[in-house]
Structures are given as C-alpha cells and as structure tokens.
Amino acid sequence: MAKIELIATATFGLEEMVKLEVKQLGYEEMQVENGKVTFVADEAAIPKANIWLRTADRVLLKMGEFEARSFEELFQRTKALPWEEWIPENGKFPVVGKSVKSQLFSVSDCQAIVKKAIVERLKEVYHVDWFQESGPEFEVEVALLKDVATLTIDTSGAGLHKRGYRAQANEAPLKETLAAAMVMISRWREDRVLIDPFCGSGTIAIEAAMIGKNIAPGLERKFAAEEWPRVPEHLWKEVRVEALKTIRQDVDIRILASDIDPRAVKIAEENAYRAGVDDCITFQVQDIAKIASDAKYGYIICNPPYGERLGEKEEIEKLYKRMGQIFSKFDTWSVYVLTSHEAFENLYGKKASKKRKLYNGRIKVDYYQFFGPKPPKEMLEKRMVLNETDERM
Known part of the structure; x- marks a missing residue:
C-alpha cells in the first residue's frame, strides 16, 4: 500500500496521550504539535486508528501543506494536489475552514477558493463540467496558521468521542x-x-x-471513510474481527x-x-x-x-x-x-x-x-x- 500521512487531532493537553496510542498501534514515524499528532501510515491505518484511538478527536487524511499568502497561491497549490486519488467522480466534498494569524483571514473566501481548485482539478481528470456530488462524503478542511495552509479530508465523520453507547446524557456531560x-x-x-x-x-x-x-472504542460505530472506494471494506472487517477477538x-x-x-x-x-x-x-x-x-x-x-x-x-x-x-x-x-x-x-x-x-x-x-x-x-x-x-x- 502507498504511504500516506494521517493526523490524529487532540484536545489541548492530550497530545502525548494520543502519541502513545498511535505508537501502540505500531506507527513510529510521527510529529507532535499543539492539538495534533501527524503520523506516516498506509490505507489500513484509517480503519485501525478510527476504531482503536480512545483519546483522539478525529483522524484526518493530510493531502498537503504549503505557504499561502495570496488567494492565487492557495488556488494553484490546492489544484496541484492529487484529489482524484481519493475523491471519485460522484464524491461529495464540502469544504470547511479556519484561519489563525494568517494574511488570508477570510475563512469563507478560503473555503470558496479551495472548493473551486478541487473542482477544476477533478474536471480535468474526469472530463466533466459539473459534479452531482451524490456519492460518499469527503469533508475537506483548509486550516491556515501563520500563512501555512494544511489541507485535509476527514476520515471519521462524527467525532471519535461518539462511541455509540451514550444515547442519553446528563447536563454538561464529560466527553x-x-x-x-x-x-x-x-x-x-x-x-x-x-x-x-x-x-x-x-x-x-x-x-x-x-x-x-x-x-475498541469505535467497534460499534460507522465512519465516513467506510464509504470511500480507496479504503476497501475488507480492511474495516479485518480490524473489527481482530478487535472482537x-x-x-x-x-x-x-x-x-x-x-x-x-x-x-x-x-x-x-x-x-x-x-x-x-x-x-x-x-x-x-x-x-x-x-x-x-x-x-x-x-x-x-x-x-x-x-x-x-x-x-x-x-x-x-x-x-x-x-x-x-x-x-x-x-x-x-x-x-x-x-x-x-x-x-x-x-x-x-x-x-x-x-x-x-x-x-x-x-x-x-x-x-x-x-x-x-x-x-x-x-x-x-x-x-x-x-x-x-x-x-
């Protein structure tokens, strides 16, 4: 399988706990920063990390990271990324965003630019002018921090704290x-x-x-990436069967x-x-x-x-x-x-x-x-x- 980068996001103060969990899953090549642990893995890590991580908030697929000080730079660098390797022709790809201490401070404009860049890339690959977006969801996030843009796709869907057992909760529940x-x-x-x-x-x-x-905390729930063609069903089944054992x-x-x-x-x-x-x-x-x-x-x-x-x-x-x-x-x-x-x-x-x-x-x-x-x-x-x-x- 091809090497990919995944980001396990974490609540402030829990980065070391997430790092420990990622290491226990067998992944050694990683980088710890505020609010996230980035690690090198393959497609099989997407089900493994989602099903087994107890303290992480989400598992994101890292598509790219680069400096972006203008909308043109953001557009061109986003368009250059291989979105077609993950998003099929019928894929739904909403874009969310955030910006902290960056020249590109308008989040809504950044979202629109990234969306347009992905559409232009996929139009050239699939030779179509319009996308129905009726298939599986690939939520893209553009996160700008000090003029560095990180582009990711959310593999989890609902946050990992939603194990599925808490149908009811009292006031101010603990995650x-x-x-x-x-x-x-x-x-x-x-x-x-x-x-x-x-x-x-x-x-x-x-x-x-x-x-x-x-x-395994995610054993009984579903994840966004279970619908992705790039992550075959047998990988999810293998992780769940092993978890049950x-x-x-x-x-x-x-x-x-x-x-x-x-x-x-x-x-x-x-x-x-x-x-x-x-x-x-x-x-x-x-x-x-x-x-x-x-x-x-x-x-x-x-x-x-x-x-x-x-x-x-x-x-x-x-x-x-x-x-x-x-x-x-x-x-x-x-x-x-x-x-x-x-x-x-x-x-x-x-x-x-x-x-x-x-x-x-x-x-x-x-x-x-x-x-x-x-x-x-x-x-x-x-x-x-x-x-x-x-x-x-």
Missing part, C-alpha cells in the same frame, strides 16, 4: 475521549478497584471498563459508580448496558460520604461539579472541602480530580502530587493527581504471576 484520557493518565489497572462518586451518565466508569476489557472476557473488574441524582444513575446504567460493560460496574444512588471499599489499594477518579453557574461557588467550595475529608479515609488509594476551580488544592486540604492542564469542552480545567503509596512487593509479584497465567491461557 468520552477526555474520560478515557483521565483513566489512562492515572495508570489504573483492571485488578484494582475504581470508584467514581460523581458518575453522572457513567462516562468515566464505562471508559475504564472498556479499557480493562480491551474493547482481543476483548478480555475473563477479567474481574470492580468499578463502583455513584451519584446523588437517581436520574443520572439510571442513565449511566443504560449507557453501561449499551457499551457491554454493565457486568463490570456497580451503580448506586448515594452521597459521596457513603462511598466505601474493603480494598486496601484502589483509585478514585472523578469529575465533580465546577460551580460555573452564578451563585453556586459557595456550595461547590463546601463540596470540595467535604471531598478532602471523605477521601482522606482512603489514605492508601490514588485520587484523581478534574475541576476548573483554581483554589481546589486549598479547599481539598492537600497539595496534588501532579497536575495537568486540560480543557473540558471550552472550560479550562486542571487534572489534580494525588498519588497513593505503592502496594507491597508481594502484591506486585502476585499480580505479575496472575498476568502471566492469563497470557498462557
């Missing part, structure tokens, strides 16, 4: 991609108990269970998810059922003061309310103080909290071992990480023996 990143950053393992005492629609618990069972049904996962809102817990239970992980999660309607576990070591990973609405600040600050008191009982556990409140550590009563700046939608947040002590050596050795036994089986 699946961010929830997966929270679990992966924590380095939680399926042999440890995990508690989310603010589970909402269950996203953190469900993503953790999917990671623990090795369920690698699901771990033998793992004993213990996740406790609770919320004070009965409606949220009901939605979470339904979402877990659709995701195929309801057997891994125990859901409860309860206040955070009631959380408990007999496990010596474990993880608390949560996304508590932020108090963004007017008049909520005092109530939220009381909640954060309670969290510090309640979670202190889990003194051998690791605790991970996502919040936008800049005084969280002071309210919680403890300085984080580490924190990472992220974005939850458009809200700037910090991911506070409070590391618990390492388990005794004998527990680690026991875990290694169990893992080796699982591999032999």
